[in-house]
Amino acid sequence: MKTNRRCRALLAVSLNLMALLFSTTAFITTHWCEGTQRVPKPSCGKEKKTNCLNYSGNETANETNQNVVHYSWETGDDRFLFRYFHTGIWYSCEENINAAGEKCRSFIDLAPASEKGVLWLSVVSEVLYIMLLIVGFSLMCLELFHSSSVIDGLKLNAFAAVFTVLSGLLGMVAHMMYTQVFQVTVSLGPEDWRPHSWDYGWSFCLAWGSFTCCMAASVTTLNSYTKTVIEFRHKRKIFEQGFREEQNFLDQEAIKYFRERTEEERAEAGDLRLQCLHSCSPN
Helix, strand or coil: CCCHHHHHHHHHHHHHHHHHHHHHHHHHHCCHHHHHHHHEEEEECCCCCCCECCCCHHHHHHCCCCCCCCCCCCHHHEEEEEEEEEEEECCEEEECCCCCCCEEEEEHHHHHHHHHHHHHHHHHHHHHHHHHHHHHHHHHHHHHCCCHHHHHHHHHHHHHHHHHHHHHHHHHHHHHHHHHHHHHHHHHCCCCCCCCCEEEEEEHHHHHHHHHHHHHHHHHHHHHHHHHHHHHHHHHHHHHHHHHHHHHHHHHHHHHHHHHHHHHHHHHHHHHHHHHHHHCCCC
């Protein structure tokens, strides 16, 4: 029983650690959602010759005279670039079309005013989710390595299960609130940021993978607690049944002993009575 209980505790600790690592990675990365943004092509110049609009006429004159009307034969999507972007809880980064690298801006500033409260609530829930995971992980480690008795281990097991379940619920709510805020920002966000197409990224998958590991750890912990309690009750029931049978056997032996003792005393009393009658009778 002790070996099985230790294996279940080790499995719960491993799942909780995976949930903690996944959630922390997802919280600090910027790949919850990713896709493309449609932006107008910049004008071609001396330094930029590709992915730009090449106007007819003298480029040098056009650059010096701002009043010159520019014409381009490109129409439709040919006038636009599709730059890659990725967004997290804190920042949204997009490809820099004028230079190498990326430029990032705060996603909290991009969110509509009506959704900022929900976004901050999502951030607070994510922080609480990670903190409760740390508490649950600490309790599981104490139960696994430092519990001196089974009763203390069961108490730690129960508290760890409660904290892990609460953290999983908070994580689920936080992920759903962020998804809602992002979808609203896609529709009502700044014009220069709105995506042309988007999908969920690997950070989003890590976040829900963390939730899955968290709930699996809580189920494993509750299962370990329940099995240990059931095993103790079963052993107690067997002990009580054995004690009752032994007590009944002892009672029967005692009754038999006293019954035989009574019969012997009666026989001895009868013999003494007969002797007294013989000795007291006249010759």
